[in-house]
Amino acid sequence: MGKRIIIQPVSRIEGHAKVTIQLDDLGNVADTRVNVVELRGFEKFCIGRPVEELPRIVTSICGVCPWSHHLASAKANDAVFGVTIPPAGKKLRDLCNSIAYTEEHILHFFFLSGPDFVMGPDADYSVRNVIGIAQANPEIGKKVVRNRHLGTQMLDIISGKSIHPVTAVPGGFSKPLTQKERDKVLPMAEEVLEFAKFSIAFAKENIFPKYLDTVKVLGVFNSGFMGTVSEDGALNVYDGKLRLMKPDGSFTDFAYDSYTDFIAERVEEWSYLKFPYAKSWGEGFSMDVDNPKGIYRTNSLARINVADKMATPLAQKEFEEFRAKFGRPAQLTLLYHWARLIELLYNAEHAVELLNDPEITSRETRVPVTPRAARGVGCVEAPRGTLIHDYETDDKGLITNLNLIVGTTHNNAPINMSVNQAAKLLIKDGKYDQGILNRVEMAIRAYDPCLSCATHNLDGRLPVRIDIVDSEGILINTIQN
Amino acid sequence: MDYLEKEILVLGCGNILFGDDGFGSEVIQYLQKNYNVPSNVYVDDAGLSVRTILFNIVLSEKKPRKIIIVDAVDLGKPAGSTFHLDVDEMPEIKCDDFSMHQVPTSNLLKELKNFCKVDVKIIASQVQYIPEEVSLGLSNVMRDSIPSACEMILKEMSPL
Structure with a gap:
């Protein structure tokens, strides 16, 4: 039986x-x-609402990555209104996104996945948790709190609100960064960068070597991958083009707003959550582990796989080491953790880079917008995968249609x-x-x-x-x- | 503001997209608009992100003396009634909101109370209805209970 x-x-x-x-x-x-x-009901709830309200409303969808929703929604608004935002506005959004990434990736590596590796998968549940890891490694616990808190402080200074952000608006960023604020935030970002360097060095020395045997077998199957890259092929978590890679490593690049030509969403009767798949491959959909069809993955490992390079020097060095060890595309599922730490380093470097850019304190951070009937697609790489917001409006700027594909759904x-x-x-x-x-x-x-x-x-x-x-x-x- | 530097934290919890579940957020907004909050108190509409704040406090060396959580619950009481709730009385339905899924038989509020010796107070209000689909706005009885919830918070803010 x-x-x-x-x-x-x-x-x-x-x-x-x-x-x-x-x-x-x-x-x-x-x-x-x-x-x-x-x-349930979010799409219906949004119909008839002014599209410019969406960047504030969507932060209530998720208490974990509100910044990703906020920014994807603001980008969809830009597209609906047909505007190009000023460079400083774009850089401030990009900066907030990278800071939010560092908070999320630190949390995940050290406290959500960390207990499995630091305490061991067979350790008793009473110690294989956040408290256990903090007691076993009190200094790391302190550093994690310190660096996550720095992230919160930086976002508070830059945007006024870290939890329910409101500053990414249609046409740009509503709050310019003053020189004084920049000078306050920069040392914080530099401290987070130091912790990012420590984190990947710590993991490579103390964690990954011990679990390579597990990495090689657990949850493994071959799939395609999707993520965002810049025009030059570098990993980009805020803006660029989508790259859809087949399991053999060949890939196609496309603009966000044509995602429906490449991706379809399948419904299974046993799950409320949809199953996106690569319809452009023309092979249909199958979750047969030995012979998958149309299956692609997103999130950190996917982004590292689809990227040709990293845009910052220290992350590039780690990227080269990773690719030399595991090839392209790397298929081992637990390598998501390693890829996540390369991304932590990239985002920490990128934040420092942006804060050192003189344009970041420009007062020109937004342009005016005028309602019109249009479709607009906004996309960012949320820490957990590609996040797509697709809006349609009438001539008064009221929502007539809406589709969201969140990172985890991919x-x-x-x-x-x-x-x-x-x-x-x-x-x-x-x-x-x-x-x-x-x-x-x-x-x-x-x-x-x-x-x-x-x-x-x-x-x-x-x-x-x-x-x-x-x-x-x-x-x-x-x-x- | 830096919540790790404050003596008392007041955190409103819940999701404004689901009717009465947004009670905590609405109370915080009312409190900030209508009352003068002492400088030793941090007040925030934590919404769905309360776990992030509690997580940092659990692991931090600096901790507030008191944390006041404002939230909606469904305990079968008269709709709109507002009352104190002990951490151990939190229904399972709500415990999950205060867990990062780290601690199998507990949650972050219990950690703070039992192991970190923070005085945790929960001010709860009985919901009339929480919709299954997204729907904005509190029921009238919940809205009417906001001022009394604020008065209860103010009493908790009083010095030792």
């Missing part, structure tokens, strides 16, 4: 997910599914596939324990999924609960932390 294992919710991801592992009569994995609950199929691969690899003959189930979760955490954008759960829950039910639906065992 087949069994079903349910992990709900998956711990240490932003938002909530439920993993169902269906075993066959022999106790081997027959199928797996990762479910999330989608935020990775919906890949997350399902990595869980499937990991479960099949680890669960044999019906034997599993907490360590094995945590390794299955690790395959998900590599993607740093943020399901908050797509989730508004009202049901109560325990942090992790595994229900084992037989094929008749009768509960035969429960494991909880």
Whole structure:
């Protein structure tokens, strides 16, 4: 009689997910599914609203990466209004984006994924968590808090509000940066850069070598990748063109507003979240781990794979080392963590670079806009993947149509596939324990999924609960932390 | 402002996109508009980002003496009634809002109270209805309870 294992919710991801592992009569994995609950009614809520309200409204979608939504929405507004924003406005948005990245990547590496590596995947749950890692490494804990807090302070100074930002407006940035503010922020950014250097050196010396065997097997499958690059092919997290790479490394570049020519969104009856896939490859959609079709990934590893180079010197050095070790495209799922640290370094360098740019304190940060009937697509690389805001307005500037594809949604199929691969690899003959189930979760955490954008759960829950039910639906065992 | 430097933090929580769930945010906006907040108090509409702030405080050497959380709950009380709630009385439905999914049997508020010895106060108001789809704005009874929630916050701000 087949069994079903349910992990709900998956711990240490932003938002909530439920993993169902269906075993066959022999106790081997027959199928797996990762479910999330989608935020409902947002599109309908936006219809008829003035498009310029959207950059402020969308920050309430997600408490984790409000800056990404804020900026993607502001860029979609620019496109709707048909304006080119002043260089200083663009640089201030770019600066805020990079600072927000450093906060997010530090949090993820040290405290969301870190416990798996620092404490070990088999360590007891009571210590394999944020408190455990802080107690085991108090100096690192202090540095993490210090540097994340510096990020918050910098965003407060630059934009006035770090949590619910309002300064990216249609046509630019509403608050010019004064020379005095720049002088206050620059040393903070330099301190974060020092921590970014420490972080990647620490990981390369103490973390990655110990887990290379796990990296080589867990959650692994071959896919394509998508991310944003500048015109010269350098990784860019604020602006550029989208690059869609096939598993063989060949790629196509396209403008944001033609994304519907390259990507389609598939609906599966068992999931609220859509499954984007590369329709331009003409092979359809399949999540068969051994023979995937139309599957591409986003987020840090994807961005590193699609980029020809990095735009800052220290990140470029790390990029070259990474590519020499793992090739292009690198397919090992846990390499998302390594790629994330290269991005941390890039964004820290980029923030310092922007603050040293004399144009950053220009008073010319925005241009006026006039409502019109138009379609506008705004896109940024959110820490968790490509974020697309697609708006249409009438001649009064009121929203008539809206589509959002959030970063984690692009990775919906890949997350399902990595869980499937990991479960099949680890669960044999019906034997599993907490360590094995945590390794299955690790395959998900590599993607740093943020399901908050797509989730508004009202049901109560325990942090992790595994229900084992037989094929008749009768509960035969429960494991909880 | 630097919340790690303040003696008392007042944090409004919830999602304004889901009707009465936005109570905490609305209270903070009312408080900032209608009251003079002492200089030793940090007041913020934390919205959905409260975990970020609590996470930093849990790990920080500097901690506030008191944290006042303002939030909407559904405990079957009369809609719009406003009351104090102990951290341990937080319904599971809400505990998740205060967890980074780091601590399996606890959450950041409990960490702050039990291990960091911060005085955690929760001022909660009973929702009338939380919509399943995005819908802006509080119900009338929740809106009417905002001033009394502010008075409760002010009492908590009083010196030791």
